[in-house]
Amino acid sequence: MNLTLKIWRQKNATTKGKLQTYPISDVSPDMSFLEMLDVLNEELIEKGEEPVVFDHDCREGICGTCSLQINGEPHGPDRAITTCQLHMRMFKDGDTITIEPFRAAAFPVIKDLMVNRDSFERIQQAGGYVSVNTSGNTQDANSIPVQKNNADDAFDAATCIGCGACVAACKNASAMLFTAAKVSQFALLPQGKVEATRRVLAMVEQMDKEGFGNCTNTGACEIECPKGISLDNIARMNREYLSASMK
Amino acid sequence: MGGIFNSSIARKVAMALSGLFLVIFLLLHFIINFTSVFSADVFNEYSHFMGTNVLIQFLLQPILILGVILHFVLGFVLEYRNRSARPINYVRFNGSANSSWMSRNMIYSGLVILAFLGLHFYDFWIPEVVHKYIESHPDDPFRYYHETVAKFESPVRTGLYVLSFVLLSLHLYHGFSSSFQSMGWANKYAKGLRGFTVAYAILIPLGFIFIALYHYFNNV
Ligand code: HEM
Ligand code: SF4
Numbered sequence: 001m002n003l004t005l006k007i008w009r010q011k012n013a014t015t016k017g018k019l020q021t022y023p024i025s026d027v028s029p030d031m032s033f034l035e036m037l038d039v040l041n042e043e044l045i046e047k048g049e050e051p052v053v054f055d056h057d058c059r060e061g062i063c064g065t066c067s068l069q070i071n072g073e074p075h076g077p078d079r080a081i082t083t084c085q086l087h088m089r090m091f092k093d094g095d096t097i098t099i100e101p102f103r104a105a106a107f108p109v110i111k112d113l114m115v116n117r118d119s120f121e122r123i124q125q126a127g128g129y130v131s132v133n134t135s136g137n138t139q140d141a142n143s144i145p146v147q148k149n150n151a152d153d154a155f156d157a158a159t160c161i162g163c164g165a166c167v168a169a170c171k172n173a174s175a176m177l178f179t180a181a182k183v184s185q186f187a188l189l190p191q192g193k194v195e196a197t198r199r200v201l202a203m204v205e206q207m208d209k210e211g212f213g214n215c216t217n218t219g220a221c222e223i224e225c226p227k228g229i230s231l232d233n234i235a236r237m238n239r240e241y242l243s244a245s246m247k
Numbered sequence: 248m249g250g251i252f253n254s255s256i257a258r259k260v261a262m263a264l265s266g267l268f269l270v271i272f273l274l275l276h277f278i279i280n281f282t283s284v285f286s287a288d289v290f291n292e293y294s295h296f297m298g299t300n301v302l303i304q305f306l307l308q309p310i311l312i313l314g315v316i317l318h319f320v321l322g323f324v325l326e327y328r329n330r331s332a333r334p335i336n337y338v339r340f341n342g343s344a345n346s347s348w349m350s351r352n353m354i355y356s357g358l359v360i361l362a363f364l365g366l367h368f369y370d371f372w373i374p375e376v377v378h379k380y381i382e383s384h385p386d387d388p389f390r391y392y393h394e395t396v397a398k399f400e401s402p403v404r405t406g407l408y409v410l411s412f413v414l415l416s417l418h419l420y421h422g423f424s425s426s427f428q429s430m431g432w433a434n435k436y437a438k439g440l441r442g443f444t445v446a447y448a449i450l451i452p453l454g455f456i457f458i459a460l461y462h463y464f465n466n467v
């Protein structure tokens with residue numbers, strides 16, 4: 001396949017960036033999107049140009065590091081995948097592909113396509129944990145009975161890999177789906193109930209403080225989420241938040 | 248602590264509650280208007296009651312006006328904050344791949360409704376207040392029907408009303424069910440509720456359109 005790539009190039013956090021056009025030829029449809037970018041970078045390095053900086057780590061859809069807004073959608077046109085799992089066969093010979101960083105005030109660009117997602121870490125640190133004494137005599141988690149459907153919902157919520165596609169897809173750059181997944185995975189389990197009130201208040205407060213937008217309930221996040229995190233989690237977080245506020 | 252009044256979720260809940268309040272008012276308004284299609288007398292009777300009852304005039308009407316103001320002012324606040332959350336826009340943003348036009352354009356459908364409310368106040372509310380409280384005309388329980396019908400002689404006004412109801416329908420098509428999500432309602436009834444809200448969003452504005460066109464064509 002021969003393609004035209006329009007890639008966002010930006011020197012650093014403070015300079016202005018712009019889209020730059022790169023033709024690329026002989027792309028195999030079996031390549032992943034990141035492999036295609038690797039090939040481009042090799043060509044750029046051979047020509048003595050700066051390679052394109054982009055995030056990646058596991059390259060198997062579990063770490064959430066790879067990002068990229070591809071043709072106006074996070075992780076590109078395919079569903080329930082990350083960019084490292086996106087294959088070039090999703091595109092046609094002769095296509096022009098626009099590649100931009102995830103855009104949000106709370107995700108500042110570091111360089112080119114790489115953004116800083118520390119704001120997610122700070123939301124998590126605000127309350128996304130359970131306080132357990134780890135002195136060695138910790139009770140086995142399996143000895144606490146959990147209703148099956150709660151266990152399933154908590155597990156589904158816990159599959160969130162913190163990639164930020166929900167923020168990138170949202171017209172409001174809202175982190176509600178991410179925060180809701182992190183709130184839900186604990187709120188549904190007995191171990192998490194202990195700190196539930198404080199947790200949801202603190203995490204939502206941090207989410208607002210980071211400058212994310214809120215929800216218009218467009219549902220874009222759920223559709224673009226590589227792990228299929230459900231909007232029901234947002235409704236649950238809203239419930240948790242309201243009842244916590246009344247306490 | 249930011250507190251509940253400074254929280255984005257609380258703002259959304261206020262948006263949802265005010266929106267739902269307006270949805271209920273809209274149904275009442277529709278029922279009263281609809282009587283004008285089959286009986287001038289019934290329409291006059293209801294209108295006279297609404298226009299003269301002290302509780303409605305001096306308690307419910309101010310609550311309604313405050314509700315509208317709260318809703319659209321909060322709508323502007325949310326829009327402003329949500330826009331600030333993405334100061335640099337995408338060059339290419341494919342919103343239609345993952346969300347409905349209605350959900351992405353609530354502010355625009357809302358702005359059309361707001362402009363319509365301006366026209367509606369100019370058409371009915373201001374003349375009514377002037378008639379009753381400023382010029383202090385003697386009570387006339389039979390004036391409402393022909394005053395209302397006369398407004399729909401103009402094709403321009405009728406057209407503007409119809410257009411506004413189309414935008415109202417689009418606003419509610421997303422907004423009505425969205426308000427339940429904002430308040431944390433997600434259970435086994437959510438799907439049925441979604442169906443009900445969609446039916447409401449289509450049928451009630453369509454009913455208003457019917458009434459406007461009915462009087463327009465009766466006039467010509
Ligand atoms: C007066 C002009 C109006 C404006 C400017 C306006 C604006 C808005 C905006 C911007 C939203 C989306 C907020 C968000 O981002 O989540 C919204 C939601 C909503 N609006 Fe309006 N609106 C208006 C009138 C109305 C009317 C007349 C009704 C009902 C008859 C209504 C019912 C709703 C409902 C139910 C929602 C959903 C709330 C939610 O998502 O929780 N609006 N409105
Ligand atoms: S909710 Fe989905 S899209 Fe958002 S961070 Fe988690 S895995 Fe990524």
Ligand code: FES
Nearest residue numbers: 057059064066084
């Ligand atoms: S690189 Fe780990 S999910 Fe894509």
